[in-house]
Amino acid sequence: MDAATGLGLTLVVDDDASMRRRLVNLVEAIGGSGTTCVAGSVADAQGKAQTTPSLRTALVDLGLPDGHGIELIAWLGDFHPHVTCVVISAWGDERSVLGALRAGAVGYLLKERDDDELRLALLSMARGGAPIDPFVARGILALLPKLNDTPVSKTTPTSGSEHGGISRRETEILGLVAQGHSNRDIAGMTGLSRLTIESYTKSIYRKLAVGSRTAAVFEARARGILD
Amino acid sequence: MKRWPAIVLLGIAALLLCACARHAGESSTTVRTLDRADAVRSNWDAATPPESGWTPVALPDTWTRRWAAHDGVVWYRLQWFQADDAVPVGLLLDYVCLADAVYLNGSLIHRDPQLVEPLTRSWIKPQFFLLDRPLLRRGQNELLVRVSGLAAYQPGFGRVRVGDPAEVRARYETHVRWQYDSELFSGASGIVLGGIFGMFWLFRRKDAVYGWYALSAWLFAAYGSNYVTRSPWPFASTDGWQAFVAVLYVAAAFSFAVFLLRYCEKRWPWTERVLGLLCAVFFVYALLWPASAGPHRAVMILMGGGLYYVAIVAFIVRAVRVRRMDQRILAACLLIPLLTSSHDFLVFFGIANDSAYLLALTSPLTMIGLGSVLAHRFYVAMRRVEHFNVELHQEVEQATRRLSETLAREHQLAIANTRASERLNLVRDVHDGFGGSLLGTIVALENSPATSETTAIVGRLKELRDDLRLIIDTTAQERDTDLAGLLASLRHRWSHRFEVAGVESRWQLAGAERLHLGAARSLDLLRFLQEALTNVLKHAQASNVSVVVRRDCDDLIVEVIDDGVGFDSRVSGEGLGLASLQARADRLAARFDLRACPGEGTAISLTASVFATTGATEDRSLLVDRTTGA
Incomplete structure (x- = not known):
């Protein structure tokens, strides 16, 4: 997606029609009508992705009838890397959100939230940012020592980076999010703009996915999230 | 211990008496x-x-x-x-x-x-x-x-x-008694004592001191048969017999020296090995070349005697230096053979003109002394074992107690874990089924044409959703999530809501780290806070809200202050959820304060103890009962 031009053509993948309609409404309220297409299953989504080269964003539900959203996200990451994946998470499925982020998603929407809040999250994504919640921040912080051990992070010694390529600043922001501070608070505390904070979040998500995509799918399968 | 010197003195006195008696009938006229x-x-x-x-x-x-x-x-x-x-x-x-x-x-x-x-x-x-x-x-x-x-x-x-036949016979019998019978008695007592301590050793190989004592006693008894055996059988010659007996003497001296070493808890491997080897060489020499070994037995006897002397003198010197009672008594026992054997040596080599050997007379006494010392040593060891048994018994009891405590604790923990995981399963079922339907209903209602009725229902459903969220947060979280972690999610969610609603929210959380109230009380606290925040969002029309959660010693203080329209707390209160806030405060056994004035905003505060008060346990059913009862 272009940082300036919103979400672009967006594929909404959900097997629940009402949720699909809700999301389509939200996305079209931001990007205008005709900027969405929908799919109800993994196969359907893969077909749409193949036939729609102008696709920029995919909102992916996790529990699909013919497969798991994490696999679809990983597949999109492999074959359509220019598509930005956002995971749609149901109730109390925080573990899956983290797994999806590691599989390559750079954002998530929680079904339980109000439309206003989801709209805010989509707007943030349209601006090039990514929303984050304390539980996600805590999950990533807990993952950091493990990421540090992956060979990818060792072979790419970025200056100022500590854990798996995630910089000290990013770690600091994760810590503040984990404590429950809102992005606005964090902006105030760090002297950065909200937009910068949001792009930090997105950068964290991207780094999280590097090298751990396959591992994430494998792990999710092992822990019984998939299948 | 005091009896020992007395026994030794008695023995010496008896010995002297015997010696006097022996010399009594020397002069006679018949x-x-x-x-x-x-x-x-x-x-x-x-x-x-x-x-x-x-x-x-x-x-x-x-x-x-x-x-x-x-x-x-x-x-x-x-x-x-x-x-x-x-x-x-x-x-x-x-x-x-x-x-x-x-x-x-x-x-x-x-x-x-x-x-x-x-x-x-x-x-x-x-x-x-x-x-x-x-x-x-x-x-x-x-x-x-x-x-x-x-x-x-x-x-x-x-x-x-x-x-006179009677007198001569009497003289003969005295001779036999002192010369022959005493040797026989000495040999027999040596064999018996050696046997007893040999058994000790046999059942307890670790105590080599008994084994060496037994060996030396037996060897010495075997050597003593020289004085009581009429025939050199099984040897074909006197040479063979004498050589063998001399070697037995050396071997007895060697094992006695090792016994003394072991008694001092010492080990001289090289000396012992050399001496042992020497004994073996002598045995071979005596058995293979008796004609040469027999006449040269004096060399072996001298060597054995020298070994006895050196060992005993060294032991006595040590006993004097070390100042240990048992060693001193043993040293005193050893002094007797030291003196008598010097007499015997003179007899043996024909220097002293006497046909009787004194050692045989004193050796039973020496042996009894040695035996007593060894037995005492055994007694000391037994006493230590008994003490040890008592201590062991106590320790076992203690360990058993500790173990049962640990088991009980683990059992409790297992029960708590089971309960937690059961609760988790329940919550999962609730949010999978009930939660999903709830969300679906909210979406459906929002998509339908808005009426005042549906808006109210949607608002109500959203409250239910938020409450379900809190239940999931407090229950499905890891067991060790502290209050700060629980508050973080709530804070994040509500910051966003206030932001969307255009309300400036200010949060101040302090001292909630590592604070665990337990699932039930945490849930009550979060519900209280969430309800207060809902009230602000729904009724206050505020532009600023301040949320404070801080710990003050044993108190946890929650404050929600807004600058909204306020109300007259004396007049209205119904319908603003105040009753419900009060009920939650009661469940927490907390003090609930409300300050409100029309046009001047609302301030509510809750002061709760961080410790569960009596009766307010983890058991949710109890809490529910208390509330419904109240």
Whole structure:
């Protein structure tokens, strides 16, 4: 997606029609009508992705009838890397959100939230940012020592980076999010703009996915999230 | 311990008494001592003494002084005048070495079984004869003693006593008692004591001190058989027997030295090895070359004796230095053989003119002393074991108690875990089914044409959703999530909501880290806070809201202050959820304060103890009962 031009053509993948309609409404309220297409299953989504080269964003539900959203996200990451994946998470499925982020998603929407809040999250994504919640921040912080051990992070010694390529600043922001501070608070505390904070979040998500995509799918399968 | 010196003193006193008794009947008028004789040597098989070559000798006689290398027979001829032949006469030969045949006036009155090798060992006992007519004559009587001996083993002939049979017999019996019986007794007691301590060792190999003592006692007893055995069997010659006995002596000395070392809890591997090897070499030498080893037994006896002396003297010196009672008593016991054996050595080498060895008299005493010391040592060890048993018993009891406590604790933990996971399952079921439908309903209602009724229902459903969220947060979180972690989610969610609603929210959380209220109280606290925040969002029309959660010693204080429209707290309160806030505060056993004025905003606060008050346990049903009861 272009940082300036919103979400672009967006594929909404959900097997629940009402949720699909809700999301389509939200996305079209931001990007205008005709900027969405929908799919109800993994196969359907893969077909749409193949036939729609102008696709920029995919909102992916996790529990699909013919497969798991994490696999679809990983597949999109492999074959359509220019598509930005956002995971749609149901109730109390925080573990899956983290797994999806590691599989390559750079954002998530929680079904339980109000439309206003989801709209805010989509707007943030349209601006090039990514929303984050304390539980996600805590999950990533807990993952950091493990990421540090992956060979990818060792072979790419970025200056100022500590854990798996995630910089000290990013770690600091994760810590503040984990404590429950809102992005606005964090902006105030760090002297950065909200937009910068949001792009930090997105950068964290991207780094999280590097090298751990396959591992994430494998792990999710092992822990019984998939299948 | 005090009894020990007394026992030792008693023993010494008894010994002295015996020694006095032994020398009592020396002078007598009815018994004549013959200490003059004529001697002549001959070859092994001579049946009669040679005619010529008689020499006068003084008795006791050791013929090697005259005929240094003479192995064979020496005839001793003695004469005495018998005034009266009407009464029998007692005859006592003090000492004959080695085998003898006795003739009185030409007639044979005694002959040892073996007059040629292997020679009978007659020297171990004096010989007594009762002489009567017709062999005994009135007037001059001639006693001819044919002695078969070997130059290497002090061959010779002792004094002869003639006189009143009763007195001579008494003298004979005294001799036998002190010379022969004492050796027999000493040997027997050695074997018995060695046997007892050998058993100790057998059942407890670790205590080598008992084993070495037993070995030395047995070896010494075996060596002592030299003084009580008449025949050199199973050896074919006197050489063989003597060599073997000498080696037994060395071996006894060696094992005794090791015993003393072990008693001091010491180990000298190299010295012990060398000495042990020496013993083995001597054994081989004695068994293979008896003809050479026998005559050279003095070397071995000296070596064994030297070893005994060195070991005992060193031990005594050490015992004096170390100042340990048991070692001193042992040292005192060892002093006795040290003294008596020096006497015996002189006898053995023919320097002292005595036919009796004293060591045999004292050795039972020494052995009993040694045995007592060892037994005491055993007693000390047993006492230690008993103490240890008591301690062990206590420790086992303690360990058992600790273990049962641990088990009980683990059991509790397991129950708590099971309960938690059951709760988790329940919550999962709730949010999978009920939660999903709830969300679906909200979406459906929002998509339908908005009426005031649906808006109210949607609002109500959203409250239910938020409450469900809190239940999931407090229940499905890891067990160790602290209050700060729980508040973080709430804070994040509500910051966003206020932001969307255009309300400036300010949060101040302090002291909630590592604070665990338990799932039930946490949920109540979060519900209270969430309801207060909902009120602000729904009713206050505020532009600023301040949320404070802080810990003040044992109190947890929650404040929600807004600058909204406020209300008259005296008038209205119904419908603003205040009753519900009060109910939640009651469940937390907390103080609930409300300050509100129309146009001046609302401030509510909750002060709760961080510790669950009496009765307010984890058990949710109890809490529910309390609330419904209240």
